[in-house]
Structures are given as C-alpha cells and as structure tokens.
Amino acid sequence: MSFDGRELRNALGRFATGVCLITTVTEDGEPLAITANSFSSVSLEPPLVLWNLQNNSDVYEHFAGPRHFAINVLAKEQQPLSSQYAKKGQHTVEQAHFRSGKYGAPIIHDALVSFECELDATHEGGDHLIIVGRVLDMQERPDGDPLLFYAGGYRELD
Numbered sequence: 001m002s003f004d005g006r007e008l009r010n011a012l013g014r015f016a017t018g019v020c021l022i023t024t025v026t027e028d029g030e031p032l033a034i035t036a037n038s039f040s041s042v043s044l045e046p047p048l049v050l051w052n053l054q055n056n057s058d059v060y061e062h063f064a065g066p067r068h069f070a071i072n073v074l075a076k077e078q079q080p081l082s083s084q085y086a087k088k089g090q091h092t093v094e095q096a097h098f099r100s101g102k103y104g105a106p107i108i109h110d111a112l113v114s115f116e117c118e119l120d121a122t123h124e125g126g127d128h129l130i131i132v133g134r135v136l137d138m139q140e141r142p143d144g145d146p147l148l149f150y151a152g153g154y155r156e157l158d
Contacts, residue, residue: 031093035086070105
C-alpha cells in the first residue's frame with residue numbers, strides 16, 4: 001500500500017482529540033503557549049503524561065526542555081485561545097488569559113483541567129519530539145464541555 005504525507009495526515013485526523021494549550025515560561029520569564037492535540041496519559045504510578053512538539057516549531061527551543069510546563073485542556077468556549085496560540089509568532093500568553101501555577105508555568109483561566117508537570121524525559125520521534133512530564137499538581141473545573149478537533153476542524157459533542 002502506498003500513501004503520501006497528506007493522505008496519512010487526513011487519515012490520522014479521523015481520530016477525534018481534545019485540544020490543549022501547553023504553557024511554560026522562558027528563561028527571561030516570558031509566558032508562552034502552544035496549541036496541541038497530541039496529549040495523552042502514560043502512567044498512573046508514577047503519574048506521567050506526554051505531548052508531541054514539532055521539530056520545526058518556531059518556539060521549539062523553549063518547549064523542548066523546560067523544567068516545568070503545564071498542559072491545559074481547553075473547554076469548547078476557549079476555541080479563540082486555541083486558534084490564537086496555534087499561529088506562528090503568536091505564542092506570548094496575554095496576562096488576562098492565565099495565572100502562574102505552583103511551579104511557574106501559566107495556568108489558563110477556565111481550562112477544564114490543568115496539569116502542572118516537571119520534565120521527565122524526551123524521545124526523538126521522527127519529525128516530532130515526544131515530551132514526557134511527571135504530573136506534580138492539577139486543577140480541574142467541575143463542569144464544561146471539551147473543545148474537540150476532528151478531520152481538520154473544531155467540533156462539539158452532540
């Protein structure tokens with residue numbers, strides 16, 4: 001069977017995912033966010049999660065190895081945040097969108113859940129870097145529907 005990169009991307013897009021903002025701060029203290037839908041749980045004991053960073057990301061150097069970062073799972077009404085921080089050059093987090101977490105990473109207001117993580121490991125994975133984080137703390141909202149991504153577009157639960 002033969003297929004090209006676009007065909008594979010379209011096929012992989014048939015798997016519905018949640019949408020997250022991964023956040024960290026630079027060495028200069030600048031809060032950054034990047035939109036990702038590659039979040040997954042890895043282990044309950046120890047508590048590990050992962051996400052994938054594209055090797056040619058314009059903020060690769062800031063997300064490839066920070067000591068602390070947060071994974072903020074977005075609610076459906078947060079689609080504008082997802083779109084904003086998905087754009088090249090648009091990764092500085094606006095002060096109105098976050099508070100600082102216990103470990104310094106930005107925690108996005110009204111996210112469904114925010115996982116504060118410490119870098120555990122990284123692994124090369126083709127054109128991405130697989131980033132594994134140890135969950136140190138989490139905050140969750142008691143209600144709300146997730147922001148979903150499917151077949152190249154945002155979706156909602158029926």
